[in-house]
Amino acid sequence: MIRDSLGRIPRWLLAIVLLGASIDVMTALFGRAVLQEAIQGIVVGSIYVLGATGLSLLYGIKKFANFAHGDMMTVGAYVAFTVNVLFGRDILSAVILAIVTVALLGMFLELSIFRRLEGRGPVPALIASVGIGLVLQNVIGTIFLGDVRYINVGIPADFPIGNTGLRFNALRGGVTLVVSFALVVFLHVLLKYTTLGKAMRACADDTDLARTSGINTRNVILWTWVISGAFAAIAGVLLAILVNVTPLLGFLVLLFIFAAVIVGGIGSPYGAMIGGLIIGLVQKLSKVIFDVIQDARILEGGSAYEPAGAFLVMILVLLLKPEGIMGTARERMGSRRLQIRFRRRKKEATPDVP
Amino acid sequence: MFHEFLILHLASFVIPATILAIFALGLNLQFGNTGVFNAGLAGFVAVGAYTFGMLTTGLVPRSDTYPGHWGPGTPMDLVLAAGAAMVLSGLLGVLVAIPTLRLRADYLAIATIAFAELVRLFLKEERHFTGGDQSLPLIPRPFAGIVPTGLGWASDGIFILVVGSIALGTLLVMTRLSRLPWGRALRAVREDEEAAMALGKNAFRLKLTAFGIGCAIMGLGGALVASFQRVVLPEQFATLLPFNVYVAVILGGSGNSRGVVLGAYLFWLFTWTTQNLKAYIPSDFALRIDFVNLLAIGLLLILFILFRPEGIVPEEKYVPRAEGSPR
Amino acid sequence: MIEPILEAKNVYKRFGGIRAVDGCSIAVRPQTITGLIGPNGAGKSTLFGVISGLYYPDGGEVIFDGHRLTGLPPHDVVRRGLIKTFQIPRELRNLTVLENLLVAAPSTAGERLTDLVVRPFEIRKQLRAAIQKAESILSVVGLRPLRDEYAKNLSGGQKKLLELARALMAEPKMVLLDEPVAGVNPVLAQKILQVIEDLRAKGLTFCLIEHDMDVVMKRCGWIIVMHQGRTLVEGVPDEIRSNPVVIESYLGT
Numbered sequence: 010m011i012r013d014s015l016g017r018i019p020r021w022l023l024a025i026v027l028l029g030a031s032i033d034v035m036t037a038l039f040g041r042a043v044l045q046e047a048i049q050g051i052v053v054g055s056i057y058v059l060g061a062t063g064l065s066l067l068y069g070i071k072k073f074a075n076f077a078h079g080d081m082m083t084v085g086a087y088v089a090f091t092v093n094v095l096f097g098r099d100i101l102s103a104v105i106l107a108i109v110t111v112a113l114l115g116m117f118l119e120l121s122i123f124r125r126l127e128g129r130g131p132v133p134a135l136i137a138s139v140g141i142g143l144v145l146q147n148v149i150g151t152i153f154l155g156d157v158r159y160i161n162v163g164i165p166a167d168f169p170i171g172n173t174g175l176r177f178n179a180l181r182g183g184v185t186l187v188v189s190f191a192l193v194v195f196l197h198v199l200l201k202y203t204t205l206g207k208a209m210r211a212c213a214d215d216t217d218l219a220r221t222s223g224i225n226t227r228n229v230i231l232w233t234w235v236i237s238g239a240f241a242a243i244a245g246v247l248l249a250i251l252v253n254v255t256p257l258l259g260f261l262v263l264l265f266i267f268a269a270v271i272v273g274g275i276g277s278p279y280g281a282m283i284g285g286l287i288i289g290l291v292q293k294l295s296k297v298i299f300d301v302i303q304d305a306r307i308l309e310g311g312s313a314y315e316p317a318g319a320f321l322v323m324i325l326v327l328l329l330k331p332e333g334i335m336g337t338a339r340e341r342m343g344s345r346r347l348q349i350r351f352r353r354r355k356k357e358a359t360p361d362v363p
Numbered sequence: 364m365f366h367e368f369l370i371l372h373l374a375s376f377v378i379p380a381t382i383l384a385i386f387a388l389g390l391n392l393q394f395g396n397t398g399v400f401n402a403g404l405a406g407f408v409a410v411g412a413y414t415f416g417m418l419t420t421g422l423v424p425r426s427d428t429y430p431g432h433w434g435p436g437t438p439m440d441l442v443l444a445a446g447a448a449m450v451l452s453g454l455l456g457v458l459v460a461i462p463t464l465r466l467r468a469d470y471l472a473i474a475t476i477a478f479a480e481l482v483r484l485f486l487k488e489e490r491h492f493t494g495g496d497q498s499l500p501l502i503p504r505p506f507a508g509i510v511p512t513g514l515g516w517a518s519d520g521i522f523i524l525v526v527g528s529i530a531l532g533t534l535l536v537m538t539r540l541s542r543l544p545w546g547r548a549l550r551a552v553r554e555d556e557e558a559a560m561a562l563g564k565n566a567f568r569l570k571l572t573a574f575g576i577g578c579a580i581m582g583l584g585g586a587l588v589a590s591f592q593r594v595v596l597p598e599q600f601a602t603l604l605p606f607n608v609y610v611a612v613i614l615g616g617s618g619n620s621r622g623v624v625l626g627a628y629l630f631w632l633f634t635w636t637t638q639n640l641k642a643y644i645p646s647d648f649a650l651r652i653d654f655v656n657l658l659a660i661g662l663l664l665i666l667f668i669l670f671r672p673e674g675i676v677p678e679e680k681y682v683p684r685a686e687g688s689p690r
Numbered sequence: 691m692i693e694p695i696l697e698a699k700n701v702y703k704r705f706g707g708i709r710a711v712d713g714c715s716i717a718v719r720p721q722t723i724t725g726l727i728g729p730n731g732a733g734k735s736t737l738f739g740v741i742s743g744l745y746y747p748d749g750g751e752v753i754f755d756g757h758r759l760t761g762l763p764p765h766d767v768v769r770r771g772l773i774k775t776f777q778i779p780r781e782l783r784n785l786t787v788l789e790n791l792l793v794a795a796p797s798t799a800g801e802r803l804t805d806l807v808v809r810p811f812e813i814r815k816q817l818r819a820a821i822q823k824a825e826s827i828l829s830v831v832g833l834r835p836l837r838d839e840y841a842k843n844l845s846g847g848q849k850k851l852l853e854l855a856r857a858l859m860a861e862p863k864m865v866l867l868d869e870p871v872a873g874v875n876p877v878l879a880q881k882i883l884q885v886i887e888d889l890r891a892k893g894l895t896f897c898l899i900e901h902d903m904d905v906v907m908k909r910c911g912w913i914i915v916m917h918q919g920r921t922l923v924e925g926v927p928d929e930i931r932s933n934p935v936v937i938e939s940y941l942g943t
Contacts, residue, residue, distance in 0.1 A: 074469040125669055131469045132400060136613065137668045139606070143661030150654035256654075264480065267473045275470075310488025317484055320477040327474050328462045544792070544800035544817065551782050551793045558780035561742065562794040563768035563860060572803065681789050682838045683821055 020334050021283045028290060039297050045175050046293040052182045054269075054289020055189035056251065059244035060262065061269035061281035062196060063237035069213030069276035070233050071123065073134035077142035078241055079263030085111045085242030086160075086249035086258055087149050094161045103160075104246050111242035115234035142260065150256045158254040160246070185247050192240065193282055200278065205232055213276060265292065265316070268323035274333030283334055292319040367516040374519035380631035381523075381530045382587050386604075387611040387623040388530075388537050389580030394609075395618040395678075396541055397573040398553030400468045402605055403459070403475030406482035407578040409600040410455055411448040411585025413486060416499045416595050418444040423494075430490040432499055441505050445586040452582025453575045460574040464567060479605070486597040498594040505590065526587055530624070533580060537620045547681070549573055550618075603657075610660055614667055615674050622676030629675075633660070695720040695864060695895050696741070696772070701750035703733075703740050710736040712919030713750075718864070718912075723886065723896045725910035727903075727930075729940050732916040734899045735777060738866050742774035743767040755863060769796075771863035775856075775870065777899075779849035783842035787833055790841050790852055791824040792817075794859040824859060830885060831855045847874045854882060858889070867898040871905060883909055907931060915939070 036043040064078050085107040092103035118141060126134045167176040177183070200206035211219040212229045220226045245259055252258070265288055273284025295318020296311075303311035326333060386408065393399045421438040425431035439447070463474045486493050493499065504518050505525050540546055551559040552566045560566050589595050607630065615626015637656040641649045667674065694717035703711040711733040718724045726734050739745040741752050743764040752759040754772050767773075782790050792798075798820055799805045799812035806813075828834040831851045836844065841852060850870065857865050870886070871879035883905065886896055900906050906913060907927045914924040917939040923930070930936055 074473065122665065122669065131467065132398075133668050133672060135400070135469055135472065136609070137665055139609075140661045140664035140668065143606070144658055144665070147654040147658035147661065151651045151658060154650060154654075264473075264476060268477070271470070271473065308488070309490060309492070310484070313488050314484060317481055320481055324474060324477055327466060327470060331466060331470065540803075543803075543806070543813065544795075544798050545803055547785070547789055547793060548801055550785060550789075554782040554784055555780050557744065557764075558776070558782060559793065560764040561744065561768070561774060561776070561780075562856060563765050563773075563796065564793065565763075565765045678784070680838070680840075681786055683788075 021279065024283055024287065024334055028287065032290075032294070035294060035297065039301070041175070043294065043297055046296055047290060048175060048177060048182065050290035050293035051286065052185050052251070052289070053293065054286040055185050056244050056247050056285075057262070057266055057269045057289050058189050058282050058285030059192060059240045059247070060259075060266040061273065061285045062193070062278045063240035063244070064266055065270050065273070065276060065278050065281035066209070066213075066233050067237045068270070069278070070209065070216065070230055071134070073123075073131045073138070074267065075237075076135060076138040076263065077118075077145060078138075078237075078266065079259030079261070080142040080145040081111050081114065081238060081241040082245030082248065082259030082262075083149060083256060084114060084145055084259075085245035086254050087153065088242070089246045089249065090158055090160055090254050094158065100160070100162050104243065107242040107246055108239045111238040111245075112235040113238075115238035116231050119231060119234050146256050146260060153256070155256055160249050160254065162250060164250075181251050185251065188243065188247065192243065196236070196240075196278060199236075205229070209233060265289075265319055268319050270333075271323050271331075272326050272333055274336035277333070277335040280333050280335030288319045288322070291322050292316065295319070370516040370520045370523075374516075374523055376631070376635050377523050378519070378526055378591055380628045380635075381526045382584050382591065383607060383611055383631055384624040384627035385526075385530050385533055385584040385587065386581055386608045387615065387627045388533050388620060389577040389584065390608050390612050391618065391620060391623045392537060392540070392549075392573050392580070393577035395612055395623065396546060396553065397549045397570055398468070399464065399570055399574055400472045401475050401574065401577065402472040403477070403479035403482075404578075404581055404608060405600040405604045406475075406479030407452045407456055407581040408585040408588070408604065409479075409482055409486060409595075409597065411452045411582025412589040412595045412600070413493060413499065413585075414448040414451050414582070415444045415586035416502045416589045417493070418447055419503050419590075420499065420501055425491060429497055429500075430495055432494040433492050438503075441503060441590070445583060448582045448586040449579040450582075452585065453579030456578025457571060457575040460571050464570045464574065476605075479601070483597050483601050493597075496597065498596045499589075500594050502589045502593045502595070504593065522591060526591070529583070529587065533583075534620055534624060541620060542681075545569075610664055613672070613674060614663060616676035616678070617672070617674050618678035619674070619676045622674055622678075625676060626674065630660070692719050694718055695755055696897070697751075697753045698737065698741055699751040699753070701737065701740055701752065702748040703736050703745055704748050705736075709919055711740060711747075714916065714920050715750075716914050716921060716924075718895060718897050720864075720895050721890060721893055722911045723890055723898065723909055725906040725913040726897060726899045726916065727901070727906055727913060728916035728922070731918075733919040734916055735868055737916070738774055738868055738899065741767075742772065742866060744774075768860055768862070771861075772866070773857045773860050773862040773864075774866035775853040775868055777868040777872070779846075779853045781841035781844065781849050781852055783840070785841055786838050787828065787841055787844070787852060788821065788824055788837045790856055791827065791859045792820055794856045795820040795824070796861050827855050827858050832881070847878055850874050851878075851882070854885070862894070864895040864897070867896060869899055869901065872901065879905070 032043065032047050060078065060082060064075060067075050067078075088107040088110045089100070089103040092098050092106050093100055122137055122141070123134060126137060162180070164181065165179050167178045169175065170177050200210060208219070208224045208229045209232070211222070211224055212226055216226055219229075248258060248262065266285075269284035269288040270281050271284070272287055273280030273282065292315050296315045299308070299314040299318070300311045302308050308314070386404065390401065390404060393401045417432055417434045418439040419441055420432075420434055422434040422436060423429065423431050459475065459478055463471055466474060487495055489495070490497070504522060506521050548559070548564050548569055551562070551564055552569050556566045611626040611630045612623045613626070614630060615624065616622020634656055637652055641652055644652070696716075696718040698714060698716050701711050701714045702709070714733065714737055716726070716737070726737070728734055736745065740747045741759065743759065743762050743766065746761055750760070754770060757770050759767055759770065759772070782793065785793070799809050799816045825834060825837065828837060831854060833848060833851055833855060836848065841849070844852060850873070854867070854870060867886075871882055874882065887909065890896060898910070910927060912924065913927055913930045915922040915930060915936050922939055923933060923935055925933075
C-alpha cells in the first residue's frame with residue numbers, strides 16, 4: 010500500500026524531498042558548515058542546471074553527447090570578457106553578444122559538421138565534438154593565451170544571512186540563482202506552451218515520426234542548437250563571474266554537467282534541472298563527508314575529493330538506473346544476471362503475470 | 364660529441380612516439396577492433412606508471428622535502444615490476460569493465476572518464492602513499508648497471524632499444540591476435556553486438572577480455588613512461604593523454620595495428636616539431652604555438668572523422684589465399 | 691506421437707504496457723517446416739525473440755531438444771542448436787561475406803585465447819575446414835562469387851541470402867526464419883524455399899514466419915496461427931485455409 014501511494018508522487022519531487030532530508034541529517038551530524046556548503050552547492054548547481062539543460066535538449070534530438078558543450082560555455086565567457094573588459098561595455102551587452110555568438114556557433118556547427126554525421130551512430134559525432142572542443146579551446150588560447158582573466162563587474166562583499174552565521178554573495182550567489190531560475194521557467198513555458206516547444210518535444214521523442222507529421226525537423230534542430238548555445242553562453246558567463254576566465258573554464262566543468270545529465274535522465278531537460286541541483290549539492294556536501302573520512306585517517310585527501318562525490322553518484326546511477334531519475338527504463342541487452350535478479354523481485358511484488 | 368647530440372635528439376622523438384604507439388595498440392584492441400570507447404585510458408596508464416615506480420624504488424619514508432611513498436622493502440626487479448604493472452592495470456580494467464560494458468558507447472566514455480578522474484584524484488591526494496603532487500622520483504632505467512647515472516645519451520640509447528623491442532613485440536602479438544577467429548569475433552561484436560550474439564558469440568566475455576588486455580598494454584606503456592621520465596606526476600596523465608592516443612588511432616587507421624603505430628609516429632612528429640620550433644621563432648609566436656598545434660590537431664580530427672574515418676591505413680580485408688588456407 | 695523438438699509453454703512478454711506475447715504455447719515437431727502466421731502485431735517476431743534468447747520472458751518456459759532454454763542469452767541458445775534469422779537482415783557490414791559466415795561457425799579453435807597455448811596447430815586446420823564449408827554453403831545459395839565482398843555492399847536480396855547462409859553455417863538442428871523471402875524476387879524466393887526443403891529432408895527443422903500465404907500453404911507441413919499474443923488455432927494447411935476463425939482474425943485487426 011505504501012508502495013502504491015509512493016508511486017503517485019512525481020519522481021522529481023521525491024528527489025528534492027530526499028535531498029532536503031539528507032541535508033537535515035547532515036546538519037544534525039556535522040554542524041553549520043553543511044548549510045554553508047549547501048548554499049554553495051545550490052549556486053554551483055544552478056550553473057550546472059543551465060549547462061545540463063542545453064546538453065540534454067541537444068542529446069534528446071541529435072542523440073549524441075556534445076563534448077564541446079563546455080568549450081561553448083568558455084566561448085560565451087570570453088566573448089563577454091572581450092566586450093566587457095576589453096571594450097569597456099556594460100555587462101548586459103556583453104552577455105547578449107555572448108548569447109548571439111554561441112547560438113550562431115551552434116548553428117554553424119550543425120550545418121557544417123553534425124548534419125553530415127547523421128545516421129552514423131553516436132560515436133562519430135562524439136569524436137567530432139571532441140575535435141571541435143579542442144579547436145574552440147585553442148582558438149581562444151591562441152588569441153588570449155592562457156592567462157587568467159576576470160570579468161569586470163563589481164563583486165559586492167558577502168552578506169551574512171541574519172544571525173545564522175551563514176554568508177551569501179548577492180552577485181555570485183544571488184544573480185546566478187535568479188538568472189538560472191528565470192531561464193528554467195522560460196524553458197518550461199517554451200516546451201509546454203509554444204508551438205516550437207511542442208515540436209521540440211515531438212522531435213526528441215521520435216524524429217522520423219515528427220518529420221512525417223509535418224514538423225520541419227531541420228528548423229527544430231537549429232532552434233535547439235540556438236537554445237542550447239544560449240544557455241551555454243549564459244552558464245559560461247555566470248561561471249566566469251563565479252570563478253575566473255581561462256581557456257579551460259568550461260571543459261573543467263564538463264564532466265559535472267554530464268553527471269547532471271545522466272543523474273537527471275539523459276534527453277530530459279527537466280531531469281537535467283534536477284540533476285544539476287543534485288550534482289552541485291552532492292559535490293559540495295561531500296566535502297564535509299570527505300573531511301570526516303580524512304579525520305578518521307581512512308583516506309588522506311579531504312575536501313579536495315569533492316569531485317569524487319559527484320562522480321561516484323553518477324557512476325552509481327549508471328550502474329543501477331542508467332536512464333536516470335526522469336528517464337524510462339528500456340529493455341537492456343547486457344548483464345542479464347542483473348536483469349534477472351530485478352525481475353524476480355518485481356514478480357513477487359506485482360503478481361499480474363499469472 | 365655528434366653522436367651524443369644525435370642520440371639525445373633521436374631519443375626525444377623516438378621514445379615518446381613509440382610509447383604512444385604502444386598505447387595506441389592497446390586502444391586499437393578496445394576501440395578499433397571491439398568498438399569499446401574507453402575514454403578513461405589515462406587512469407590505466409597512471410596505475411601502470413605508479414605501480415612500476417613504487418615497486419622499483421621501494422618504500423620511501425616521509426621527510427622534510429618529500430611526503431614519502433609506499434613500496435616494498437627492497438626495490439623490485441624492473442621486469443617483474445613491469446609485469447606487475449601490466450597485471451594490475453589489466454585487473455583494474457576488468458573490474459571497471461564488468462559494470463560498464465553494457466552501457467552504450469557515449470555513456471561508457473563518460474563513465475570511464477570519471478574513473479580516470481578518480482584515479483588521478485587518488486594519486487594526487489594520497490600524498491603519503493604516492494608522493495602526491497611532488498612527483499615520485501628516481502625511477503630506474505633498464506640496464507642501469509651500464510650507465511649508473513641513468514642520464515645522458517647512453518642511457519637514452521639503451522632505452523630506445525628497450526622500448527623499440529617491446530613495441531615491436533606488442534605489434535606482432537596484436538597483429539596475430541586480430542587475425543585469429545577471436546579477433547574476427549571482436550569485430551563482429553563491434554559491427555552489431557546483437558547479431559554477433561545471435562550467431563553464437565558471447566559478446567560480453569569477448570569485450571571484457573579485449574578490454575582487460577588493452578588495459579594491461581596501457582599499464583605496460585605506463586611503466587615505460589615512468590622509467591623514461593624517471594619521475595611520475597598525477598597531472599601528466601590527465602589532460603592530453605587520452606586525446607593523443609585517440610588521434611593516433613583514428614588518424615592512423617582504426618582497426619589496423621600497423622596503422623595506429625604509424626598514426627602515433629605521425630602525430631608525435633607533428634607535436635615534436637612544433638615543440639622544437641619554439642626556439643627558432645619570434646617569442647610572440649612561440650607563446651602561441653602550443654595552442655596552434657592543438658588547434659591543428661583538433662581540425663585534423665574533425666576532417667578525418669568527416670571524410671576519412673577509416674584512417675590513413677584502413678583495416679585490412681580478410682582474403683584467404685587460394686586453397687582456403689588462412690592468410 | 692512424435693516428441694516435439696521445440697516447445698514454448700505459456701510464454702509471456704511485455705514491452706512497457708503492451709503484452710506482445712500473452713500466454714502463448716507452441717510445439718514444433720522435428721524435421722518439419724512449420725509456418726507461424728497471424729496478423730501484424732500478433733506477437734510472432736516477439737515469440738521468436740523470446741525463444742532465441744533475444745528477449746527475457748516475463749513468464750513461461752522454452753524447451754528445445756530436451757534442454758531448458760528459458761532465459762538463456764542468445765549465444766547459449768545457438769550453442770544448443772537453435773538459431774534465428776532477423777526479419778531485416780543484420781549483416782556484419784564491414785566484414786566480408788566469407789567472414790560473416792566464419793563468425794557463425796560453431797566453436798572453432800582460435801576463438802578462445804587459451805587455444806593459442808593449448809591447441810595452436812588446430813587453429814589453422816579448423817579454419818581451413820571452416821572456409822571450405824562456408825564456400826560450399828555460399829555456392830548453394832549462390833553467393834560464392836561475392837565471397838570477398840564487404841557485406842555492406844550487397845543488395846537487399848543478397849543480404850537475405852546471407853542471413854540464411856549464416857544460420858546454416860552454425861550447423862543448427864533447428865532454424866527460426868523471420869520472413870525469409872519477404873521483399874525477395876520470386877525466382878530467388880523459390881530457390882531459397884527449395885534449399886530449405888532440401889535441408890529439411892536431410893534432418894533440419896524449420897519454423898518460419900511469413901505473410902505470403904501461397905508460400906505458407908505450399909511449403910509448410912503444419913501451420914500455427916497467432917492472434918493478439920496467443921495461439922489461435924493450428925493444423926495442416928487445408929484446415930487453416932478454410933477456417934473462418936483465422937479469416938476473421940486477419941480481417942478484424
